[in-house]
Amino acid sequence: AQSVTQLDSQVPVFEEAPVELRCNYSSSVSVYLFWYVQYPNQGLQLLLKYLSGSTLVKGINGFEAEFNKSQTSFHLRKPSVHISDTAEYFCAVKSQGGSEKLVFGKGTKLTVNP
Amino acid sequence: DGGITQSPKYLFRKEGQNVTLSCEQNLNHDAMYWYRQDPGQGLRLIYYSQIVNDFQKGDIAEGYSVSREKKESFPLTVTSAQKNPTAFYLCASSINRMNTGELFFGEGSRLTVL
Numbered sequence: 001a002q003s004v005t006q007l008d009s010q011v012p013v014f015e016e017a018p019v020e021l022r023c024n025y026s027s028s029v030s031v032y033l034f035w036y037v038q039y040p041n042q043g044l045q046l047l048l049k050y051l052s053g054s055t056l057v058k059g060i061n062g063f064e065a066e067f068n069k070s071q072t073s074f075h076l077r078k079p080s081v082h083i084s085d086t087a088e089y090f091c092a093v094k095s096q097g098g099s100e101k102l103v104f105g106k107g108t109k110l111t112v113n114p
Numbered sequence: 115d116g117g118i119t120q121s122p123k124y125l126f127r128k129e130g131q132n133v134t135l136s137c138e139q140n141l142n143h144d145a146m147y148w149y150r151q152d153p154g155q156g157l158r159l160i161y162y163s164q165i166v167n168d169f170q171k172g173d174i175a176e177g178y179s180v181s182r183e184k185k186e187s188f189p190l191t192v193t194s195a196q197k198n199p200t201a202f203y204l205c206a207s208s209i210n211r212m213n214t215g216e217l218f219f220g221e222g223s224r225l226t227v228l
Contacts, residue, residue: 034215034216036217041222041224042221043118043204043206043219043222044157044204044206044217044219045219046217049214090156090157092215094214094215101159101162101172102215102217104156104157105156106154106156107154107156
């Protein structure tokens with residue numbers, strides 16, 4: 001079975017500062033990895049995904065994430081955040097090639113202050 | 115536009131009443147899911163369905179029931195047996211359960227028990 005740990009429950013940053021949201025996973029098999037974003041009182045939308053190939057994945061809104069197999073991590077980064085990036089971010093993992101369910105982390109609330 | 119429609123967006127219920135949350139998708143997806151979201155706990159899977167007339171329990175199925183009579187529809191009933199039903203409920207779909215795991219979410223339904 002897979003599990004996901006998001007190391008920070010809350011991350012406050014100032015506008016135009018860089019940000020990194022950390023995600024570690026555990027799995028005995030190869031995985032697919034995802035980051036989802038949730039704005040207040042809305043559903044989740046896909047930010048980016050790692051399926052295979054290049055370990056650096058670019059997503060929407062200027063976000064990117066790097067898959068590090070040796071450290072079992074998939075940290076999300078943005079070089080310069082905006083007020084509109086204030087939201088909750090969820091990391092998720094699914095085993096490749098099987099019918100295992102998608103497993104979510106508990107989320108990281110990013111607050112961008114002016 | 116293709117997507118997932120959840121209704122109602124807000125719902126209030128008295129203790130002891132059953133309520134049904136609607137979820138409709140026009141993405142032609144085979145798999146559908148119901149998640150419960152509580153602050154700081156991430157998303158927890160209630161039920162999922164891979165095909166019409168078939169569904170399986172997730173991690174927290176007690177006090178909930180579902181049906182899948184049509185491919186497009188996957189309603190969730192919160193019964194009076196659910197001890198703490200106040201939460202944000204999210205419906206999602208995917209092409210099928212064997213795929214990469216990318217989920218498409220509705221906007222959510224917030225249930226409050228008075």
